Amino acid sequence: MIVADRKPFDDIKAMLEGFEKILIVGCGECVSVCMVGGEKEVEILASQLRMAAGKEGKKIEIGEITLERQCDREYLELLKDRINNYDVVVSMACGAGVQFLAEMYDHKIVLPATNTRFIGVTEGEGVWAERCRACSDCVLAETGGICPVTICAKGLLNGPCGGTNDGKCEVDKNKDCAWTLIYNRLDKLGRLDSIREIFPAKRYSVQTRPGRRIHEAFKEKE
Amino acid sequence: MAKSFKEALESGKFVITAEVGPPKGVDIEEMKHHIELLKDKVDGLNVTDNQSSVMRISTLPVCRLIQEAGGEPILQMTCRDKNRIALQAELLGAYILGIKNVLCLTGDYVTVGDHVDAKPVFDLDSVLLLKAISGLEQGKDFAGNELKGSPAFCKGAIVTPEANPIEPQLIKFEKKIKAGAEFIQTQAIYDLDNFKKFMKYARKFDVKIMAGIVLLVSAGMARYMNANVPGIFVPKDLIDEMAGAEKGKALEKGIEIAGRMIKTLKDEKICDGVHIMAIGKEGKVPDILAAAGLI
Numbered sequence A: 001m002i003v004a005d006r007k008p009f010d011d012i013k014a015m016l017e018g019f020e021k022i023l024i025v026g027c028g029e030c031v032s033v034c035m036v037g038g039e040k041e042v043e044i045l046a047s048q049l050r051m052a053a054g055k056e057g058k059k060i061e062i063g064e065i066t067l068e069r070q071c072d073r074e075y076l077e078l079l080k081d082r083i084n085n086y087d088v089v090v091s092m093a094c095g096a097g098v099q100f101l102a103e104m105y106d107h108k109i110v111l112p113a114t115n116t117r118f119i120g121v122t123e124g125e126g127v128w129a130e131r132c133r134a135c136s137d138c139v140l141a142e143t144g145g146i147c148p149v150t151i152c153a154k155g156l157l158n159g160p161c162g163g164t165n166d167g168k169c170e171v172d173k174n175k176d177c178a179w180t181l182i183y184n185r186l187d188k189l190g191r192l193d194s195i196r197e198i199f200p201a202k203r204y205s206v207q208t209r210p211g212r213r214i215h216e217a218f219k220e221k222e
Numbered sequence B: 001m002a003k004s005f006k007e008a009l010e011s012g013k014f015v016i017t018a019e020v021g022p023p024k025g026v027d028i029e030e031m032k033h034h035i036e037l038l039k040d041k042v043d044g045l046n047v048t049d050n051q052s053s054v055m056r057i058s059t060l061p062v063c064r065l066i067q068e069a070g071g072e073p074i075l076q077m078t079c080r081d082k083n084r085i086a087l088q089a090e091l092l093g094a095y096i097l098g099i100k101n102v103l104c105l106t107g108d109y110v111t112v113g114d115h116v117d118a119k120p121v122f123d124l125d126s127v128l129l130l131k132a133i134s135g136l137e138q139g140k141d142f143a144g145n146e147l148k149g150s151p152a153f154c155k156g157a158i159v160t161p162e163a164n165p166i167e168p169q170l171i172k173f174e175k176k177i178k179a180g181a182e183f184i185q186t187q188a189i190y191d192l193d194n195f196k197k198f199m200k201y202a203r204k205f206d207v208k209i210m211a212g213i214v215l216l217v218s219a220g221m222a223r224y225m226n227a228n229v230p231g232i233f234v235p236k237d238l239i240d241e242m243a244g245a246e247k248g249k250a251l252e253k254g255i256e257i258a259g260r261m262i263k264t265l266k267d268e269k270i271c272d273g274v275h276i277m278a279i280g281k282e283g284k285v286p287d288i289l290a291a292a293g294l295i
């Protein structure tokens, strides 16, 4: 899933300076799971804003809604009737959701309430960790299911750098060195041969930016 | 030096290189002094590439200065700041200036240096950089396009014999040789027994090994490196020896130890040469060589 952080309250408050009618839009998928942009977080942000406005004696009106997803037009459609009652929309989705909302309602000012961080997993309660950089050319088959592009700070494909130390990464002593993990996993699987050959350089040409994919069955329609 | 570094390596003599660290800023008097002092005493002078991710004068112009002074430069090249286009362009540029020795490194991560917000590149890694150079030598760039005239380099890389775990390090070492490395410099070594074990393994490969010698200046430095520098291990007896030095004589002790180690490595034919890193004390390299009985 996509993991995000909520922007610091002061940043959000500063963005909203001067707006009186604010619609906060949550997303029910990833950002809801990682507890930054779901229904509950929409409520929290709304009350923080109300309290801050109250303290300063300002009058604001806040609407709250959480969509199933913000990365699908059919859910964004549901804002159609409400959105015009507000001066500004704050999206609590990931960066993709914020943009899709802004694209669909391009006459509205749409502001982000999150900093989108990474594609990751839930490692434990309240702990999420990155696992994939979406490089479009997956090497996990060779690396024992551990991604060097993501887990190695330098994204090295041919083994550890000189900074690896006791199985930890030079960039952060608390993080495991990807190449120790890869070595240990492949050793356990009896598949070390898969990293003995020189691994070719990454093909950045396949990482078209922005990425776009059309399902075979829909190509003609496009 | 009359001989090129490659000739020195191939001659079978015990090869000695030292390091030149370009300064941050354009006052190069001290660096020029070090170049003058060392150029005729060593077989090659390594020029570091924004070492520790701290921005400084770039490597190539300093290599050129060494060459103009009559020394033999070794261009260090990291993958941190340049993509495959910039790396190859720099290599071709180096070659036309007559700079033919390259040491390929991955490079430290950006956040350990003084521009923590810079974009880390790492398009290639040290193995792929060696492969890129081998390709240029065969007349093809990394994308397979023909070159109009191809260069020839003497290619080197790094290994850390004290790395823990060692196995992934050795797999990479073998890849570096496959990719064309002709010489390998090691991270600083102090434990000769462990180094001999490494050499027993390394001798199976057709590659020259140069032991990394880092000058100890105090017992504190040795303890600090043990605790903080990846892949460096100073054994207790050496730390005790440093600690036991008379007051004000620690540096001399460090020079004596470095000289002694180099002499042992040479006399016992443990490896093919040494690379001396006297970080911040480049002026002491001749003293180390004298202590080793080499000048």
Ligand code: SF4
Residues within 6 Å of the ligand: A002, A027, A028, A029, A030, A031, A032, A069, A070, A071, A072, A093, A094, A095, A096, A097, A098
């Ligand atoms: S909008 Fe973003 S957070 Fe919500 S479902 Fe789509 S990808 Fe996940």
Ligand code: SF4
Residues within 6 Å of the ligand: A131, A132, A133, A134, A135, A136, A137, A138, A139, A140, A147, A148, A149, A150
């Ligand atoms: S190699 Fe890593 S970044 Fe690329 S697709 Fe696979 S998991 Fe994702």
